[in-house]
Amino acid sequence: MSQTLEALQEDIAAGRLKTDELVLNMGPQHPSTHGVLRLELVLDGEAVVKVIPHLGYLHRCFEKHAEAMTYPQVIPYTDRMDYLAAMNNNHGYALAIERLMGIELPERVEYIRVIMAELQRIASHLVAIGTFGMDIGAFTPFLYCFRDREYILDIFERTCGARLLYNYMWVGGLSHDVHDGFEKDVRDFIKRFRPTIKEVNDLLNYNKIFIERTANIGVLPVDVAVSYGCSGPMLRGSGVDFDLRRDDPYSIYDRFDWQVCVGKGEAGTVGDCWDRHMVRVWEMEQSCNIIEQALETFPPGDITEAIPKRIRPPKGEIYTRVENPRGELGYYVISDGSANPFRVKARGPSFVNLSVIDEISRGHLIADIVAILGSIDIVLGEIDR
Amino acid sequence: MEMTILFYVFAALTVVSAFVVVFARSLIYSAFSLLFTFMGVAGLYVLLSADFIAVAQIMVYIGGILILLVFGVMLTRQATDVEISASTLRIVPASAIVWLTLATLILVFYRTQWTEVRVLPSIEGTTMELGELLMTTYVLPFEVAGILLLVTVMGAALIARRQEVSTDV
Amino acid sequence: MTTYFKDIYDGIATALIGMKVTLGHLFVKNVTIQYPDVKHVLPERVRNRLYVNMDDCIGCDQCAKACPVNCITIETAKALPDEELGETSTGNRKRLWVTQFDIDIAKCCYCGLCVFPCPTYCIFMTESFEFSEYNRDDLIYRFATLTPEEAAEKKANAERFKEEQEAQKKAALEAKKKAEAAKKAAEEEMKEEEGKPPDAGSTPDAGKISDAENKSE
């Protein structure tokens, strides 16, 4: 919960705030705010009394752009929302429009989408894990994570030509079929990648210092998480067994056998930073499982057959959500029957997850704020849109 | 010869920085110039062949007391007392008395015929002998000092703790 | 008490495990690609700087319409009936002079949306990504092959032709009222093909014309 200045003054008047408290700025240029977030920390000594997030330093007017574009043209902009998980963003948007238009997708498209989405999830989690380690002061795991992420990007690049922002999943299909040797590339990657998980576990996740820094920090109880609408690893870290891929199934996730990872409080309390972090680590393995299963039954086919010539959804509205690496990404699309969407609202998981930071960081030290922020794993592009 | 020069260097360092300590406008300047006073005094100790005491001086005064003083200055700093309020009223009589004392002292020192018994400490340095003295003649004070410090730790911690309880909650 | 010692033990043990990992990497071959000397092999689908093969461009403006960022500016002038522009390699007949074809590569978001609708496959993404500039204006790529004078001329021609036709039309209108409806429809069709009417206000920047050629090595 953020507070206005008046509220602060109110607090002072009520004696809750001692006048000699200090306001420290973290960001917008700060190594650990993961971009251009600004946190105003009200400190008492080293302890945090209040965290006041200031957003909008990366407000790029996505929703305005969406209204000015035709339906396919919006897709590159969805890429740029959560730029660490561009595939998943595409996926959600394409899904929304497809549902609005009632398009049935070919099998192969669904398979490719799932594989790509899961690869992207791994890539995104790798960044999250690496930067979290960096926040705690370990630089090396970050580079190991980035190294492996690079292999995923190579696969993406071979398939669709771009490294970061793909514009790959189109309404009704994909921009390209996968490249030759895709299956082998992915298998190779997974083979190469599994040991890295162990390595990062050794180097970082089970390191005593790391555990000390993250266990019992920023505990997010279930009720708060639900009320704040937290989702993804944030919610699962608190022990809630909820994953949209299973509980609100889309695409073909219901065909695969995998597990929803939840925080168990192994190192401290359920819902602390360590749990959130580890949920990501475990999810990477689950993603590998999904990908492997998908590759087993990878069907042939044409990926462009369902792409409509003209994309003009009928008048109507829809809210679809998909499980992004960061949580529930929802698109609320209103169509007025024209070629441009009437309104697109994106409900970004980071936006919602970040709103809880004030609740869970009070009473912690500055160093813990860094840990908490890192464990929320925000992407500013999606928060500010 | 070198001794003479060094003596004047250290003496000057000591006296000048001590002046700054007393007359500096800002408290933090006083505190930091105390650093140089202590260093000068340590230098004088060395010239007096008290090597152990000199090093102890640096360690305790600079490493400990000075830091504590600086922390104290920071802790109690308020927007208003960057400039220290010195009651001007008192300066005149006080300094008059002090300067008078100083003059008297210096006069006395000059007048006194000191019989200089120069006992140069051994080349080995003083630490060994000091240790022996501590372990023999002064063993009781040595232990008492230990107890004293224990009590001080307890006392200081107690005072510091108590006020925390009284104001923080 | 046991936790106290266990914590100390864990601290030391896990630190040693970590040290083992990093020490091991000291002897692992590094993955660095030494960029200017060694280059990453780019896959064929790679999406970097756009290139337009002007020989094939029919000036249909499809690419500019598809572009979400509007960074393609195309201006065309209708060719005179007696001018033969030739055919594209895909066999489409060219009917328009492309007087201006600018891509502001600085604005482009490399989405590739412009590539798909092109009927002659003449706009495509190349492998070249190394084109940093000291000056932002150098990032505007002008693909039109005509010199400014030529372009002006073509435009004037088209203008004149249009006027003539208009005049003809008027005359015809007066003369033949019968076929009015049919003729008008035909006329309309013509206009539509013409695309945007040429904007006389903007003339292409002189001296930049051949840049695009020079740059795409």
Added chain:
Amino acid sequence: MFEIGLTHYLIVSAILFCLGVLALSTRRNAVLMLMGIELILNSANINLLAFSRYQGLNLHGHVLALFVIILAAAEAAVALAIVLHIYRTHHTIDADRINALKE
């Protein structure tokens, strides 16, 4: 003046002592007063060591000086703890103001 003798040290220590006293008597900031005390203790130590060097006090002077240092540290610790205490309760460490507050 070239041969440095006892007198020189004594004079330095006298000046230091007087400056300490001056700090004590004119400045009313508790921390600064503490600094004054440190100056005085230092001057005393100079004397002790000077005497042990020139007056045959020998290493006993050193031991004494050592204890003085110890005492100074203990004194500083306690005094600053008290200063802290006063500051937290009175929000000032000006001796005059504290007196005024007491009344």
Added chain:
Amino acid sequence: MLTEFGKAFIFIILGLVFVALGLLVAKLIRPNNPTAEKLLPYECGEDPIGPQWMKFNVRFYVVALIFILFDVELVLLFPWAIVFQKIGMFAYVAGALFIVILFLADFYLWAKGDLEWVRPEQRIPRWENLVDHAALRRKTDANAPLPSADARPATQTD
């Protein structure tokens, strides 16, 4: 010649001279172009809020306070350490006593919590509503019966 301390003194002077030289050379080369904005304190690009002065964390102070006493004790331990072999058991006992006293001091501080960093009570936020958390956690077990209504926590509205 100077004593060994004299040499140490030369080291000190040399250290100063080196810095002075370095800065001098830099001064000869470097540009100097202060502007108002450049001279503002750095605060992540924001306008500095409030006083640059912060409330000082008392814990640092207490640490210094405790340290100074340990420091002094260490000063006393050094002479002891070099002579005790000469004197033997008696000296050992004297010194050991001293160390034990130190031990006690440390232990006292430990027991009394003076060494704990001030960590204000970590407030675990609560936002009660009717969600049954236990059920949420057990959700995978589809057959688990929902808890009855009265088992739920009280509603908090505002």
Added chain:
Amino acid sequence: MNTKDMFDHLAALFPDLELQLDEDVPCIIVPPDAIREVGLQLRDDEQLLLDSLMCLSGVDFADGTLGVVYHLHSMLHNHKLTVKVVVPVENPHVQTVERVWRTADWHEREAYDLIGVIFDGHRDLRRILNPYDWEGHPLRKDYEVPEFYNGMKVPY
């Protein structure tokens, strides 16, 4: 439960309120000054238990009305509901649900920032994405981009 059932349930609970059911979308339309009451009921009712507000969006319907759309979900029952509030553009006051679902706090700030819906009772209704001194509500259909902001030219 589908939307129809929920509507019936709510209509029975709040006979005084003019709840409407929009069969097309489908959603329940709630008067702006009752949303909080209804929201509490939606959240806490045994059968509804819509404890999670997935999304709250402000919409400019371009016909002189603004709307706020609430997408609700129940973690336990795993059902969803869409609730709408429609207000005239001249007087865009809606009750806040910030204290019903905490996540509404930022969402409402965003709707206020971009669309200009004013949420009565919100404790901290500031702009969230645009700078605090920004003028206008950019997602209104009639929004015009300012020429300058703080001395910086805005258009290209």
Added chain:
Amino acid sequence: MESLLQSLLGDNLLTLVLYCALPLVFLLLYALLAILGEVKISAFMQDRLGPMRTGPWGIIQPLADVLKLLQKEDITPKDADKFLFNLAPYLSFMAAYAAFAVIPFSSQYVGADLNLGAFYLLAIGSLNVAAIMMAGWASHNKYSLYGAMRSVAQIVSYEVPAAMMLVIVVLFVGSLNFQDIITAQSGPFWNWMVFGGPKADVELASGEILGASWINLIFLPLFLASFVMYYITGLAETNRTPFDIPEAESELVSGYHTEYSGMKFAMFFMSEYANMFLVSAVTAILFFGGWNSPFGVYLGDMFDAQWLVALEQFGWLVFKGLFFVFVIIWLRWTLPRLRVDQLMYMCWKVLIPFSFGIALIVGFLVVVLK
């Protein structure tokens, strides 16, 4: 060494200054090497290459860095306390360099052969504390001040266990002089402190080694533990990972030197690296026999060339020192960092009690066994 210089230049002040400036030369070279080492080692540990384009394999990168820093503008922020802001780097480097006075680089070279070398080292370290405080205060920046306070509290706290480790070694050797401490460990490497201290001179063939060494076997774990602890305190005193919270990028931007730029920053940088070597060298001196060759013999002895012996000894010390510097770097790129309260916990509740315990035991054993 001194006599050599004297014979060359005569017995005057210049000789002495030159004599004292030798470590400065070494320090400069070392700093260049260490900076390069830091980036290169970290790079290799992370599957990278590190600087490659400045000279072959980037070996003159540090030189370029230094030259670049010379050209950087020197900013003194408006609100900063100009005098103290400028003074702090002087003090910081001075403290670092003054400590080098007592480091014996060989049996024939030690800057100032103080009888209370170990004690002097501790004391001079506190000047650094004052410098950091000064820098933090004078910068008038929140991050700086926070960084400085943390740094000071950290260094000051860890001084206690560090001093206790010194006391332990001194207890055993009975002298504060570093040369004495090293000489006591002379002979092959099993005489080093970390392996339980000097063994009685037993002929290898006589089979009495075991008999004479059981004492050392008792000491071995004690000294091993003290070595580890001393090294940990050393890390803390140099603000290196995992104790780098004063400079923690992710929290405090760059700690007390946030506002420093150009050459002044370089000076802090230098003194940090100097302190790193200092800690490593002292570790080597206290526990790893200082300049003693691990084999107990010197090439120079064979040729009867004292200068060669001196050089060898210098080489061994530097080698050992650099090895420990390497370990510091290695640790830095391996471990995450502790939080400020955990740091204090570690110091006051782990290291200090342990060090007291070890001191008591070692003292007892020394009295009983020797």
Added chain:
Amino acid sequence: MGLLDKQFDDGNIVLTSLEGVLNWARLCSLWQMSFGLACCAIEMMAASASHNDIMRFGVLPRPSPRQCDVMIVAGTVTLKMASRVKRLYEQMAEPRYVVSMGSCSNCGGPYWEHGYHVLKGVDRVVPVDVYVPGCPPRPEALLEGWMRLQEKVRDFSLVKPQNGKPQNGRA
């Protein structure tokens, strides 16, 4: 007034070789301010990660602008952020350089038309030395831009320019 503040009317051998050495040192040790704004920042990170390793060029990321030489503006500069970018630039010690990475900071990129809250090019607030195109530029593209910047630094001259072009590295 240091040497770098001065401008000489004509150079001599000493000056040019000194200048050469100084320029070399500067270009080999361009320390980067770790400062990412948006998607491009990820590619900037990728450029310093193992595969591309920008450190090969002697780049060291420093968190404080006081110790940096180059600011890489990687990402979308919004109006809210623009003043901060400007301030950070101002707070860097001279000589300082700016690399604009990606379409957004070059000219607003994909947001140039409808982005009411996007600054259309960072060159409106700070002087840019090198524009790296791309959205996002590949890490290699950033490296190439970096080399262009190095060339620019190499050409810096203490001798008064004849053609009146402004000197780089100065505001």
